[in-house]
Amino acid sequence: MNTQTITFHPKAPHKTTSQDVVLSALPPLSLYVHVPWCVKKCPYCDFNSHEFKEQGADWEYEYIQALLKDLENTLPLVWGRRLVSVFIGGGTPSILSPESIDTLLAGIRARIPYVADMEVTMEANPGTLDNAKLKGFRDAGVNRLSIGVQSFDDDLLAQIGRIHNGAQAREALATAYQLFDKVNLDIMFALPNQTMAQLQADVQTALSFKPTHLSYYHLTLEPNTYFHRYPPKLPDDELALDMQAYIETALESAGMTHYEVSAFAKTGHESVHNTNYWQFGDYIGIGAGAHGKISRHDGIVRHAKFKHPQTYVAQMSQGNAVESEQHLSRxxxxxxxxxxxxxxxxxxxxxxxxxxxxxxxxxxxxxxxxxxxxxxxxxxxxxxxxxxxxxxxxxxxxxxxxxx
Ligand SMILES: C[S@@+](CC[C@H](N)C(=O)[O-])C[C@H]1O[C@@H](n2cnc3c(N)ncnc32)[C@H](O)[C@@H]1O
Ligand code: SF4
Structure with missing residues (x-):
């Protein structure tokens, strides 16, 4: 690939070359916000997420202020454009308080224009939710919740190191469906020692909630995870393929469309934010390790923020946390x-x-x-x-x- 990586300097002009991209129109713009903490690190997870340790009374406030400053730094690249979606992902954003999410979303709305029906998604772990918290997130402006259920089976949840059990997952979902019009649930399959009967029970429980959006992921053993070092016994390829076929048939029979490799939705409930990624739309990325992609009439730029939460906050306190910027060539x-x-x-x-x-x-x-x-x-x-x-x-x- 012919790529050019340069050190970020906000005022350094990019010299146009024959390899540059020239665009006649700009694509929709989204905002991704990364929250890099979880209650506990799951053994299969290679996301930029860190086990939360007490870090002083003001850590939430400091992180939210760093995020807003990070957004302000990016504004000159997107003047005049409106956000179509915000996605607060992680990590586990639901470990933050509703007050922090309110400060964050109010700060975003005050800094950048947005469409009237902007989709605002937040990822949530059932082990971090209760009724009051969910109401608080909704009142702060979150209008779509993405819940990491993974399975409803207590044994399987314990084997993959989740902090919640099946009853908590069902309770979180029931409350979410009462409070939010748009809910996604993430389910994983081909889990350690999972049988076809267990998979079928998970799918049927998920369908009992009449979901409008559901993401199904085949468990993968990612490098640098506990499961990669100590691999559990997984279903063989044939069983995993049968599981996948069962999932696809059951969800399609329930009226859901398999609109993306891992995502199923009822018509009109497709994720605006993810669809913008898949259609090569633009997105600002703020927060530790967040990536962004921004088109301008004279080219397309990707940027990445410092990955470790402490480094990110320290860099932001000095003014900016962009670790790298890359101009894409034709x-x-x-x-x-x-x-x-x-x-x-x-x-x-x-x-x-x-x-x-x-x-x-x-x-x-x-x-x-x-x-x-x-x-x-x-x-x-x-x-x-x-x-x-x-x-x-x-x-x-x-x-x-x-x-x-
Ligand atoms: C970034 S995680 C955020 C969700 C939230 N932190 C949680 O786990 O509840 C998004 C989803 O990716 C999926 N996922 C994470 N690691 C995976 C892996 N190694 N293999 C397959 N799916 C994975 C899980 O379904 C998870 O809900
Ligand atoms: S809760 Fe989600 S982001 Fe956090 S470690 Fe587990 S899978 Fe990864």
């Missing part, structure tokens, strides 16, 4: 775009690819023709999408668009 874009867009079941229009990247369909060659010849992708009436075969071999299709 050669980067086919892969950058396809990495996300291929995940969408309905694919993307060729015209959207052109608007979001400044490229033409010819710039996708020879990868597109190879994918079509191998039956992995189709171009139907100006819409590019993966076939059923391509869906099963997603990483192979994505790799075709990687240029040396």
């Amino acid at each position: 050669a980067d874009l086919p892969f950058e775009f396809m990495l996300n867009a291929l995940r969408l079941r309905d694919g993307v229009k060729v015209s959207h690819f052109a608007a979001a990247t400044g490229l033409t369909i010819a710039d996708l060659e020879p990868a597109l023709s190879t994918a079509q010849t191998r039956g992995l992708m189709v171009n139907e009436h100006g819409v590019l999408r993966v076939t059923d075969l391509g869906w099963r071999f997603m990483s192979d299709v994505q790799a075709l668009f990687l240029q040396e």
Whole structure:
């Protein structure tokens, strides 16, 4: 990949080259806010999340102020644009108090314009929720909750080191559905020693809540996790495939559409925020380790913030926490775009690819023709999408668009 990494300096002008991207229109803009703490680190998790340790009375306040300052620093890159969504993710944002979330969301609304029906999602762990807290989050402006249920089975939850049991997961969901119009639940499958009967029970319990959005993830053993060092006994590939087939059939029979590799939704309940990522939209990333992608008429820039929470807060206290900034070149874009867009079941229009990247369909060659010849992708009436075969071999299709 032809990429250029430079040290961030807000006033350093980027010199335009023939490799630069020129855009005629700017895509929708989202905001991602990272909260890097959890009550306890789960043994399978490689997210930027740290076990919470007492760190002085004002830690929440200090972090929220750092986030707002971080947002202010980014504003010159997005003048005049409106946010379509905010996603407060982690980590476990629900360890913060409703007052902190209120300060954060009020601070965001005061600093940047937003659309009237802006989607505001917060990730939550059932072990950190009660009725009063959920009401507080809703009153602060959160209008979509994403709950990390993972399973309803007490034994499986204990095996994957979760801080909650099945009853707490059911209670959190029941309250969330009373208070919020939009709720997502995350479920994982192919868990240690999980049987088909246990998976079926999880799916049926999830469906008993009549979910409008559900994300299903195959447990993966990520490097640098406890499970990678001490692998548990997992279902074999054949059983995992049968589990996946059961999940897809059951959710589709319940009227949900499998609109992205891991996401199912009732029509109209698709995630605005994630769909913007998958369609190569723009997003500001604030908080420890947060990534952003911002288009300007003269190019597309990615930025990353310092990863460790303490480093991030210390850097912000000195004015800015951008660790790296990268200008994408034309050669980067086919892969950058396809990495996300291929995940969408309905694919993307060729015209959207052109608007979001400044490229033409010819710039996708020879990868597109190879994918079509191998039956992995189709171009139907100006819409590019993966076939059923391509869906099963997603990483192979994505790799075709990687240029040396
Ligand atoms: C960033 S986590 C945030 C959710 C929240 N912290 C929680 O765990 O309750 C988002 C989701 O990714 C999924 N996930 C995390 N690690 C995974 C892994 N190693 N394999 C598969 N799914 C994983 C889980 O379903 C989790 O709910
Ligand atoms: S609660 Fe979520 S983010 Fe935190 S360690 Fe567990 S899976 Fe990772």
